[in-house]
Amino acid sequence: MFDSYSGYRLVGRIILLLILIVVVGLLFDSLASVLLVSASVWLIWHYRQLMRLNYWLWRDKRLTPPQGRGSWEGVFNGIYRLQQKNRKKISQLMAILGRFRQGGEALPDAAVVLDADRNILWCNRLAQLLLGLEWPKDKGQRLDNLLRHPDFIQYINHENYNLPLELPSPIADGKLLELRLIAYGDSQLLLIARDISRIRQLESMRRDFVANVSHELKTPLTVLQGYVEVMQSMAEDDDINQRPLKLMQQQTERMGHMIEQLLTLSRIEAAEDSDLRQQVDMDKLRALLEQEAQALSLEQHKIEFDWQPGLWVLGDSVQMQSACSNLLTNAIRYTPVGGSIKVSWQRVYQGARFYVQDSGEGIARKHISRLTERFYRVDSARSRHTGGSGLGLAIVKHALNHHHSQLDVVSALGKGSQFSFTISHQLLTAPGTLTAENSPSVI
Ligand code: ADP
Numbered sequence: 001m002f003d004s005y006s007g008y009r010l011v012g013r014i015i016l017l018l019i020l021i022v023v024v025g026l027l028f029d030s031l032a033s034v035l036l037v038s039a040s041v042w043l044i045w046h047y048r049q050l051m052r053l054n055y056w057l058w059r060d061k062r063l064t065p066p067q068g069r070g071s072w073e074g075v076f077n078g079i080y081r082l083q084q085k086n087r088k089k090i091s092q093l094m095a096i097l098g099r100f101r102q103g104g105e106a107l108p109d110a111a112v113v114l115d116a117d118r119n120i121l122w123c124n125r126l127a128q129l130l131l132g133l134e135w136p137k138d139k140g141q142r143l144d145n146l147l148r149h150p151d152f153i154q155y156i157n158h159e160n161y162n163l164p165l166e167l168p169s170p171i172a173d174g175k176l177l178e179l180r181l182i183a184y185g186d187s188q189l190l191l192i193a194r195d196i197s198r199i200r201q202l203e204s205m206r207r208d209f210v211a212n213v214s215h216e217l218k219t220p221l222t223v224l225q226g227y228v229e230v231m232q233s234m235a236e237d238d239d240i241n242q243r244p245l246k247l248m249q250q251q252t253e254r255m256g257h258m259i260e261q262l263l264t265l266s267r268i269e270a271a272e273d274s275d276l277r278q279q280v281d282m283d284k285l286r287a288l289l290e291q292e293a294q295a296l297s298l299e300q301h302k303i304e305f306d307w308q309p310g311l312w313v314l315g316d317s318v319q320m321q322s323a324c325s326n327l328l329t330n331a332i333r334y335t336p337v338g339g340s341i342k343v344s345w346q347r348v349y350q351g352a353r354f355y356v357q358d359s360g361e362g363i364a365r366k367h368i369s370r371l372t373e374r375f376y377r378v379d380s381a382r383s384r385h386t387g388g389s390g391l392g393l394a395i396v397k398h399a400l401n402h403h404h405s406q407l408d409v410v411s412a413l414g415k416g417s418q419f420s421f422t423i424s425h426q427l428l429t430a431p432g433t434l435t436a437e438n439s440p441s442v443i
Contacts, residue, residue: 006074017038053068053072057079105124108126109194110124110131110177111123111190112127121139122139130172130193131169131170131171165179165180176200177196210262211262211270214262221259225252254389265398276316277314278315279312280313280320282311282312285317288321293332293341296329301338301341308352310431312429312431313352313403313428314427315423319402323395323396326393327354327396328356330392330419331357335360335361339358339416352428362411362413362414363411363417371393374390396419403427404424407419
C-alpha cells in the first residue's frame with residue numbers, strides 16, 4: 001500500500017531538479033537568481049512537509065500518515081511501518097501476558113508475584129480466597145503489610161526459603177496453608193500457598209486410627225499371653241505341646257513389642273508441638289542405656305561408652321531415651337556375637353553429638369535413605385529373627401525432629417555402621433537448671 005524507500009529514485013529526482021534549474025537559469029541568463037529562488041522554494045516546501053509530519057505525530061487522531069510527497073514519502077511510510085510493527089509486538093506481548101495470567105488462574109494453588117521490595121505485582125483468584133488479598137486494590141502494596149502473622153513476617157525476612165511455612169488462613173476459618181517463597185529473576189519472589197487442611201486431617205485420622213487399634217489390641221494380647229504362660233507352666237517338659245507353646249509365647253511377645261512401638265510412635269507424632277523445656281538428664285540416660293545393653297547383649301559384644309558427663313539437653317526425656325535406646329539396641333541386634341559397639345555423647349562445635357558405632361553387617365547404600373520409613377527393613381527375614389518391628393528408626397526420626405535434629409547414617413556392607421545425631425547449642429543445658437528461659441547456664 002505504501003511505497004518503500006528508494007535511494008535511486010531520490011537521487012534521480014535531485015538530478016532532474018538540478019538540470020531543470022540549470023536549464024531555466026541559462027534560459028533567463030540568470031543562473032544565480034534562479035538557483036536562489038528555487039533553493040528558497042525547496043526549503044519552504046521541505047519545511048511544510050516537516051510541519052505536516054509534526055502535526056500527524058502529535059495532534060492528528062488518524063492512524064495512517066498523510067500522503068508524503070517527494071523525498072518525504074519514504075519518511076512518512078517508514079514511520080507508519082515502524083508503528084505497525086510496534087503495535088503487532090504489543091498485541092503479541094498482551095496475548096502472552098493473557099495466556100500467562102490464564103495459566104496462573106488455573107493453578108491449583110494461590111500464587112502471588114512480588115517485586116524485590118515485596119510489593120505485590122500480581123496475584124491469582126485463589127490468593128484472594130485463601131490469603132484475603134484484593135485485586136487490583138492491593139496491587140503495589142507490601143505483602144508483609146497485608147499478611148501480619150508473626151511467623152510469616154519472620155519467614156519472609158529470614159530470606160532462607162528452603163523449607164515451607166505452615167500458617168492458618170487469615171480469612172478462611174480452620175484452613176491450614178502451606179506457604180513457600182521462591183526467589184527468581186532479579187530478586188523477585190513468587191509466593192505459592194496451598195490448602196493442606198485436608199492432608200493434615202487425614203494424617204490425624206491415620207494417627208488416631210493406628211493409636212486406637214494398637215491400644216485396643218493390647219488387652220486381648222495380654223489375655224493371650226497370660227493363657228500361654230499358664231499352659232506352658234502346666235505342660236510337662238516332654239509334652240509335645242511345649243514347642244508350639246514356646247512359639248506362641250515368642251510370637252505374642254513380638255506382637256506386644258510391635259504394639260508398644262506403634263503406641264510410642266503415635267505418642268511422639270501427637271506431641272508435634274511439644275515445647276522443649278524439660279531437662280533431660282543425659283547421665284541418667286547413660287546408666288539406662290548401659291543396663292539395656294547388658295541385658296540384650298548378654299556380654300556377647302564388646303560395648304564401650306565414651307560419655308561426657310554434665311552435658312544435659314532441654315527436651316523430652318521419653319523421646320530422647322527412645323531415640324538413643326533404639327539406636328543402641330539396633331547396633332546390638334545387627335552386630336554378630338564378638339563384635340564391638342561404641343556409644344558416644346560428646347560436645348562438638350555445633351553442640352553435642354551422640355553416636356553409636358558398630359562393627360556389624362552394615363547396610364548397602366541404596367537402603368540408607370529409606371531406613372526411617374515405617375516398616376522398612378533391609379532384610380525382613382533377619383529383622384523378624386532379631387525381633388524387629390521396622391518402626392525403630394521411624395521413632396528415632398520423629399523424636400529427633402522434635403529436638404530440631406536429624407539422623408545421620410554412615411554405613412558400608414561388611415564394615416559396620418554409624419548412626420548419629422547432633423543437638424544444637426540452644427538445646428544444651430547444665431545439670432540443675434530448669435528451663436530455657438530462666439537458665440543462665442545454657443552451655
Ligand atoms: P527393625 O525393628 O526392623 O530393626 P528399624 O526401623 O529399627 O527396624 O531398622 C530398620 C532397618 O535398618 C532394619 O531392618 C535393619 O535392616 C537396618 N538397621 C538398623 N540399624 C542397623 C545397624 N546398626 N546395622 C545394620 N542394619 C541396621
